[in-house]
Amino acid sequence: xxxxxxxxxxxxxxxxxxxxxxxxxxxxxxxxxxxxxxxxxxxxxxxxxxxxxxxxxxxxxxxxxxxxxxxxxxxxxxxxxxxxxxxxxxxxxxxxxxxxxxxxxxxxxxxxxxxxxxxxxxxxxxxxxxxxxxxxxxxxxxxxxxxxxxxxxxxxxxxxxxxxxxxxxxxxxxxxxxxxxxxxxxxxxxxxxxxxxxxxxxxxxxxxxxxxxxxxxxxxxxxxxxxxxxxxxxxxxxxxxxxxxxxxxxxxxxxxxxxxxxxxxxxxxxxxxxxxxxxxxxxxxxxxxxxxxxxxxxxxxxxxxxxxxxxxxxxxxxxxxxxxxxxxxxxxxxxxxxxxxxxxxxxxxxxxxxxxxxxxxxxxxxxxxxxxxxxxxxxxxxxxxxxxxxxxxxxxxxxxxxxxxxxxxxxxxxxxxxxxxxxxxxxxxxxxxxxxxxxxxxxxxxxxxxxxxxxxxxxxxxxxxxxxxxxxxxxxxxxxxxxxxxxxxxxxxxxxxxx
Numbered sequence: 001x002x003x004x005x006x007x008x009x010x011x012x013x014x015x016x017x018x019x020x021x022x023x024x025x026x027x028x029x030x031x032x033x034x035x036x037x038x039x040x041x042x043x044x045x046x047x048x049x050x051x052x053x054x055x056x057x058x059x060x061x062x063x064x065x066x067x068x069x070x071x072x073x074x075x076x077x078x079x080x081x082x083x084x085x086x087x088x089x090x091x092x093x094x095x096x097x098x099x100x101x102x103x104x105x106x107x108x109x110x111x112x113x114x115x116x117x118x119x120x121x122x123x124x125x126x127x128x129x130x131x132x133x134x135x136x137x138x139x140x141x142x143x144x145x146x147x148x149x150x151x152x153x154x155x156x157x158x159x160x161x162x163x164x165x166x167x168x169x170x171x172x173x174x175x176x177x178x179x180x181x182x183x184x185x186x187x188x189x190x191x192x193x194x195x196x197x198x199x200x201x202x203x204x205x206x207x208x209x210x211x212x213x214x215x216x217x218x219x220x221x222x223x224x225x226x227x228x229x230x231x232x233x234x235x236x237x238x239x240x241x242x243x244x245x246x247x248x249x250x251x252x253x254x255x256x257x258x259x260x261x262x263x264x265x266x267x268x269x270x271x272x273x274x275x276x277x278x279x280x281x282x283x284x285x286x287x288x289x290x291x292x293x294x295x296x297x298x299x300x301x302x303x304x305x306x307x308x309x310x311x312x313x314x315x316x317x318x319x320x321x322x323x324x325x326x327x328x329x330x331x332x333x334x335x336x337x338x339x340x341x342x343x344x345x346x347x348x349x350x351x352x353x354x355x356x357x358x359x360x361x362x363x364x365x366x367x368x369x370x371x372x373x374x375x376x377x378x379x380x381x382x383x384x385x386x387x388x389x390x391x392x393x394x395x396x397x398x399x400x401x402x403x404x405x406x407x408x409x410x411x412x413x414x415x416x417x418x419x420x421x422x423x424x425x426x427x428x429x430x431x432x433x434x435x436x437x438x439x440x441x442x443x444x445x446x447x448x449x450x451x452x453x454x455x456x457x458x459x460x461x462x463x464x465x466x467x468x469x470x471x472x473x474x475x476x477x478x479x480x481x482x483x484x485x486x487x488x489x490x491x492x493x494x495x496x497x498x499x
Contacts, residue, residue: 115163
């Protein structure tokens with residue numbers, strides 16, 4: 001299969017990943033990546049082939065085999081992606097990464113790893129909502145994008161966390177979220193042994209065993225329960241005393257008790273980019289302690305207790321595994337985590353996550369991490385375009401925004417790819433000045449295709465009001481979804497019908 005239909009810019013941008021594929025697989029992968037960027041509807045293989053002008057390709061089954069059969073490593077690609085992101089956005093200084101789980105809503109009896117989980121977006125403290133699908137643990141690079149004016153969460157490593165039901169059915173040990181988090185974060189630490197890594201996570205990862213395992217490899221910042229058991233460091237065992245050495249000293253007041261203590265000293269600070277992007281005046285107090293629970297290893301920690309001066313939110317506690325971390329830096333690093341939910345919303349709206357139709361285990365394990373990683377690659381490519389051409393926000397008389405968002409970055413990348421296919425640099429355009437007819441036909445078909453939206457696509461394009469939190473970026477009208485071809489939920493090419 002020739003890659004003549006692949007724009008030169010995309011082949012240049014993806015050159016760093018070519019060594020991880022065989023030559024035939026690489027040629028087909030470039031076509032699929034191009035199609036995944038340019039198509040506006042479902043991210044199926046048939047939709048990608050249609051937008052790339054390959055609807056009549058007799059060897060279309062080879063494109064399915066890229067995902068469900070061919071040999072290549074998603075982890076090796078994640079390592080390469082992480083290296084590119086560091087070189088471009090964080091060449092020096094601390095590297096702040098976030099780890100979070102998300103649910104990919106999928107249905108089907110052949111999706112083995114599917115489970116029923118609590119929906120973190122639609123649930124609240126008093127309202128529990130369940131969602132069925134695949135649970136992914138995603139590691140992102142939390143870095144400021146200069147031309148976007150804010151912190152973006154760039155996914156580079158993902159792992160599927162199967163349900164406990166599947167573990168029982170297959171006779172395997174069930175790995176919890178903290179087990180997967182430990183494996184992923186230690187993998188990232190091996191990739192960048194010379195860099196200072198700071199991992200931020202929500203309260204789901206505030207587990208003593210996890211912090212004890214990771215504190216020697218990287219810094220972990222997470223929430224701390226206000227009623228957590230805190231102790232003084234253990235004193236030395238007196239001479240002549242037999243038995244096991246003490247693991248912790250005297251019991252200290254809990255953070256909840258410190259909130260109500262009139263003797264607690266509070267320091268007022270200004271924290272920028274607080275929830276919603278505003279500057280917030282907070283009162284903080286900090287200290288050190290040993291977090292210990294019987295039967296678990298003791299973890300020496302510095303803690304930070306925060307309360308809002310205006311009383312807009314309840315007091316919150318934070319824990320860090322770096323004994324020398326500044327309390328204000330702990331808060332500044334932690335608030336970057338709120339960009340992760342924005343990224344999850346963007347990949348559903350603009351990159352078609354949850355619209356895939358693969359059901360085989362290898363294809364499922366590869367497709368979603370590829371689409372999540374595509375978010376980071378589009379950001380890299382937009383930054384490359386930004387060095388030559390300004391990327392401005394798309395505005396109208398009824399809609400304005402000050403800084404570009406991911407939809408603008410994706411539009412800039414699409415414009416570059418379509419421009420190269422319509423005005424190819426070589427061979428030169430004939431003197432008649434006519435555009436390539438096949439490219440124009442593909443572009444017109446993409447615009448004119450009827451919208452076909454199922455339940456998953458409607459949830460991705462029009463999320464519930466609870467999904468639009470204050471941490472979300474300014475509203476971007478979703479692109480009109482409309483697949484160029486319909487694909488059955490099967491990876492078998494001979495059962496697939498192409499319209």
